[in-house]
Amino acid sequence: MPLFFRKKKPSEDARKRLEYQMCLAKEAGADDVLDISKCELLEVPYGAFATCKVLQKKVLIIHTNNLTSLVPKSCSLLSLITVKVLDLHDNQLASLPTDIGQLTSLQVLNLERNLLKCLPQSIGDLAQLQVLNVKGNKLRELPATVSGLRSLRTLNVSENLLQELPRVLAHIRTLETLTLDASSMTYPSPDICSAGTESIQQFLCKECGIAYYPPSEYVLPALESDGETSVDGVDRTVHKYLEEESKWQNKFSDYEKRKEKKKQEKLEFERRLNMGQREHALLVQQINNQKDEILQTVREDQMRLEEGLTKHQRHLEEERLKLLQQLKQAEQGIASRIQKLIEDNQRQKQSSDILKSLENERIRMEQLMAITQEETEHLRRREVASAMQQMLAESYKNKLIQMTYESRRQDLVSQACSSLAEMDQKFQQILAWQQMDQNKAVGQILQQSEMQKAAFEALQVKKDLMHRQIRNQIKLIETELLQLTQLELKRQELDTETLQGVIMEQRQALGYLLQQLLKEKKQREEELQQILLEMEAKSETKQENYWLIQYQRLLNQKPLSLKLQEEGLEKQLVNLLIELSAEQYVPVFAHHRISLEVLSTMTASDLEKMGIAETGLQRAILKRAQEILAVAKTIPELLRTVDAEVPAATQPSAPEEEAPSSVVPTAPLLQWDEKKSECVVCMEQEAQMIFLPCGHVCCCQTCCKQLQSCPLCRGDITQRVRIFYSS
Secondary structure (H helix, E strand, O other), X not given: OOOOOOOOOOOHHHHHHHHHHHHHHHOOOOXXXXXXXXXXXXXXXXXXXXXXXXXXXXXXXXXXXXOOOOOOOOXXXXXXXXXXXXXXXXXXXXXXXXOHHXXXXXXXXXXXXXXXXXXXXXXXXXXXXXXXXXXXXXXXOOOHHHHHOOOOOEEEOOOOOOOEOOHHHHHOOOOOEEEOOHHHOOEOOHHHHHOOHHHHHHHHHHHHOOOOOOHHHOOOOOOOOOXXXXXXXXXXXXXXXXXXXXXXXXXXXXXXXXXXXXXXXXHHHHHHHHHHHHHHHHHHHHHHHHHHHHHHHHHHHXXXXXXXXXXXXXXXXXXXXXHHHHHHHHHHHHHHHHHHHHHHHHHHHHHHHHHHHHHHHHHHHHHHHHHHHHHHHHHHHHXXXXXXXXXXXXXXXXXXXXXXXXXXXXXXXXXXXXOHHHHHHHHHHHHHHHHHHHHHHXXXXXXXXXXXXXXXXXXXXXXXXXXXXXXXXHHHHHHHHHHHHHHHHHHHHOOOOOOHXXXXXXXXXXXXXXXXXXXXXXXXXXXXXXXXXXXXXXXXXXOOXXXXXXXXXXXXXXXXXXXXXXXXXXXXXXXXXXHOOOHHHHHHHHHHOOOHHHHHOOOHHHHHHHOOOOHHHHHHHHHHHHHHHHHHHHHHHHHHHHHHOOOOOOOOOOOOOOOOOOOOOOOOOOOOOOOOOEOOOOXXXXXXXXXXXXXXXXXXXXXXXXXXXXXXOOOEOOEEEEOOOOO
């Protein structure tokens, strides 16, 4: 909706009608009526209020306009003090002035078809108002002050939003006609409202607790009733009869008086009617005279209009000649612009030829660039292939060394009498064969997609952070289980039982953790295998060098400097982040070169500055770091106290403090030179197998095949895990 709009000006006919009515009201001998209806007024003109005040007008008719307010800003409502009839129907009034009660002479007020939502409280001051018409508005209720309308005879409230009538309406004893929408009323009920005005007034009087009198008797004086005296029954009956007789006589006398009064009023009405007829004859004569004057003024206006029309036609002819001259000039200008456009078109054709030659040159340069790009891509492909070749060679070499080591170790056990020269010769022969196989594989690596896939799979497993972390944890737990087993054997040799319960709990916890990590490792390998299958399905629709491209992407995942920093990060700190499911922050700690000691001195705000926004994660990292440092400090002290104490002869003493249950158990470091234990069965080979769930490392690979229970704790063996010692 626009914020500002122009007021619609009244038409010429409406303006003339207003001027005519205002002049007619000011003429000598005019009646008491001011009629300015159908003049398209937006507000009542100031002259209308001045005319009503000066000429004492009694009837003001302003219906069928566009009024939104009754009183202009510069006028007062007291100017209409003499008005008895005010007709405002078919306007846009949203409210009445609050001082409408100042119109004490008002007898008829017509507000039909407006936009009124409520009536002012001062409307009850209109004591002489006889007709009130508010039909077709938006009234929801009538004010309580309507009880002050003591002379009201007709009230029309139909076609409104009214649902209830005020009880004080019962005090208007002169009300003869009440018009409303009976079907939409809730108080009184629709049945009472549809029965008529008398039924409604009787109901309201009953609600107010007053007696009901018909409107025709509102001027009768109230009859007073004297109290009964304490006489006997006969005297009381006679007295009552005499009182009733006197009442009937009084009523009859009043009736005669009213009859005489009506007769006098009838004679007076006939006299006024005769005077009105004479005044009407004079008024008709005046109207005829005014009609002649109006016809004369109309003739003069018509002559003036004809003269103005001839002048206007002359003016239009002059403007037409000017327009023709301007059209000629415009045609000349258009012809010159067309000529310029033709010249511009020719110049554009020349420039288009130049642009076409430039485009051909650009296409030729793009072709040259495409050729160089293809050569670059070919060189890049060769570099990736060489990197894959080197990766396969290294992995193959490591595997070969491991296999050679195993075969050599088995040969030393089974063939102790064979010579070293023969073994070296066989080893050289095996190396030669493996070198031939390697050269053959390297020659086919650029052509066979399966080899590329295998190289990508090996690099993927090597590059996968979660898989690498699980392997590191498994190695760490294997080392700790080996140390715990050796420590347990050492203490059994010394016949000491101190801290045996703590060691057993740590070993069981490590065994359970090792089982979980093995399951996670297997699950992660299955996930990587599934990813590899999905990529293989994609590679069928992609280019033929798909595995080379994926291999290069996997190599370029992280910058070399960040990789070196992550490798230099403390393993305990990395395990801490993995344990708290915050492995995505490993590069952040590596970039800032954070250690466990530095982390224990940091606060939550320092972690937030580094980029760790989760409050719970900040607290967990700081708490876990402090616990790990506390455990690292207490374990060497416990070991020193264990080595220093003497075994008790009677009963083993309990340890002074137990390891915290919330900390992941860590095996104490060995305090003797021999770090590798031997098999408790054959006493020859090194202990290589971990028995789960007990966690003992006490047998070699050969002896464990025939065992169903652990030799140390006699617990059932559910799973065997082999340890590979690094050379």
